[in-house]
Amino acid sequence: MEKTIAVLPGDGIGKEVTESALKVLQAIGRRYNHRYHVNTGLIGGDAIDQKGHPLPQDTIDLCENSDAILLGAVGGLKWDQNPSHLRPEKGLLAIRKHFDLFANLRPVKAIPGIISASPLKEDVVKSVDMMIVRELTGGLYFGEPKRKTDNGAVDTLVYSREEIERIVEKAFELARLRRGKVTSVDKANVLESSKLWREVVEQKKLKYPDVELDHLLVDAAAMKLITNPSMFDVVVTENLFGDILSDEASVITGSLGMLPSASIRADGFGLYEPVHGSAPDIAGKGLANPAAAILSVAMMLKYSFGMETEASSIEEAVFSVYEDGYCTSDMKQDGYRVLSTSEFTEKVIEELERESVSDHILSAYV
Numbered sequence: 001m002e003k004t005i006a007v008l009p010g011d012g013i014g015k016e017v018t019e020s021a022l023k024v025l026q027a028i029g030r031r032y033n034h035r036y037h038v039n040t041g042l043i044g045g046d047a048i049d050q051k052g053h054p055l056p057q058d059t060i061d062l063c064e065n066s067d068a069i070l071l072g073a074v075g076g077l078k079w080d081q082n083p084s085h086l087r088p089e090k091g092l093l094a095i096r097k098h099f100d101l102f103a104n105l106r107p108v109k110a111i112p113g114i115i116s117a118s119p120l121k122e123d124v125v126k127s128v129d130m131m132i133v134r135e136l137t138g139g140l141y142f143g144e145p146k147r148k149t150d151n152g153a154v155d156t157l158v159y160s161r162e163e164i165e166r167i168v169e170k171a172f173e174l175a176r177l178r179r180g181k182v183t184s185v186d187k188a189n190v191l192e193s194s195k196l197w198r199e200v201v202e203q204k205k206l207k208y209p210d211v212e213l214d215h216l217l218v219d220a221a222a223m224k225l226i227t228n229p230s231m232f233d234v235v236v237t238e239n240l241f242g243d244i245l246s247d248e249a250s251v252i253t254g255s256l257g258m259l260p261s262a263s264i265r266a267d268g269f270g271l272y273e274p275v276h277g278s279a280p281d282i283a284g285k286g287l288a289n290p291a292a293a294i295l296s297v298a299m300m301l302k303y304s305f306g307m308e309t310e311a312s313s314i315e316e317a318v319f320s321v322y323e324d325g326y327c328t329s330d331m332k333q334d335g336y337r338v339l340s341t342s343e344f345t346e347k348v349i350e351e352l353e354r355e356s357v358s359d360h361i362l363s364a365y366v
């Protein structure tokens with residue numbers, strides 16, 4: 001199969017982890033005889049510096065002409081004092097909105113080979129396997145009015161019924177393919193938008209009698225994520241709650257550097273990126289954990305290209321590296337050897353090549 005991918009490395013460790021992700025993508029291409037054509041574009045701080053805009057038109061064109069988008073991360077101290085429209089993060093919000101990428105899937109799984117990296121007890125985290133479904137193109141991020149003056153500031157939390165319906169439907173559909181449970185997270189004891197959210201969830205539930213549903217207020221959900229994370233299967237929530245809860249949930253794995261994500265449009269077109277940011281504190285030092293970016297490639301193969309076997313190969317290869325006793329410094333544990341970003345990536349590729357050799361041996365016998 002041939003696919004064209006728009007690659008937007010962005011800023012800070014975004015560049016480093018994207019390089020890793022692309023090496024793994026090419027290794028998968030070699031193993032399964034696919035051709036992945038990669039076209040690189042600017043987004044975020046670099047785009048502001050070089051083109052005067054966080055999401056230049058030629059980057060949009062590049063993405064329009066691709067089968068999927070792979071993104072690193074944006075942001076950095078250099079641009080933190082810029083006016084709102086010239087902030088790197090604006091580029092990220094704009095690309096999500098432009099492509100109508102309303103469904104943000106953020107899987108959180110305990111990593112069997114390195115459970116001890118979590119600061120939580122092994123018994124609490126060992127069977128965690130949840131999918132956070134975050135609404136990505138509405139809510140406080142985009143609502144108008146939005147402005148700041150010297151004496152005050154306003155952000156607007158607005159949702160239409162339709163916007164809620166489509167994300168909730170996505171969550172119920174995903175639950176059917178998983179363990180059949182949806183937890184909807186809101187703040188319906190205070191917010192009008194959450195009252196509508198809960199009403200829509202209850203209405204949608206009628207279409208999915210086979211799916212179990214519960215509701216949690218976001219403050220309690222934040223607590224349960226740490227005390228009883230294995231109670232969750234699919235978690236569906238609005239934009240800002242999903243942003244916060246997913247960083248919190250990364251603690252279950254041991255590091256924010258472990259969480260991949262997919263941001264998907266109704267027709268399946270998607271943007272894939274790690275949940276983490278540009279990490280200015282470790283950028284340029286070879287310390288970044290590339291697992292989230294590599295696993296984002298796996299999500300791209302699965303959700304945009306239907307390449308489930310290839311996606312599983314990547315996931316297995318990453319997990320095997322931990323089982324073999326290697327990790328990056330964010331996951332540092334007694335008994336594990338700490339590798340740099342590029343060394344870790346090479347180990348993942350070695351695993352993929354090893355799996356490939358055993359496939360050949362196996363097929364010689366079948």
Ligand SMILES: NC(=O)c1ccc[n+]([C@@H]2O[C@H](COP(=O)([O-])OP(=O)(O)OC[C@H]3O[C@@H](n4cnc5c(N)ncnc54)[C@H](O)[C@@H]3O)[C@@H](O)[C@H]2O)c1
Nearest residue numbers: 073074075076256257275276277278279281282288289330
């Ligand atoms: N999707 C994105 O592009 C995205 C997401 C979050 C934050 N940001 C931006 O990134 C910049 C930094 O934000 P922040 O520091 O709050 O969040 P961050 O996610 O960049 O980093 C938070 C902490 O996690 C660590 N970390 C993150 N990813 C890691 C990885 N792969 N390996 C090892 N450690 C990792 C960092 O070193 C840091 O200590 C800001 O400009 C912010 O707006 C961008």
Ligand SMILES: CC(C)[C@H](C(=O)O)[C@@H](O)C(=O)O
Nearest residue numbers: 075089092093243275276277
């Ligand atoms: C950088 C920022 C705009 C972004 C968000 O809040 O959505 C990030 O935190 C994320 O989780 O992707």
Ligand SMILES: [Mg+2]
Nearest residue numbers: 243244247275
């Ligand atoms: Mg975030």
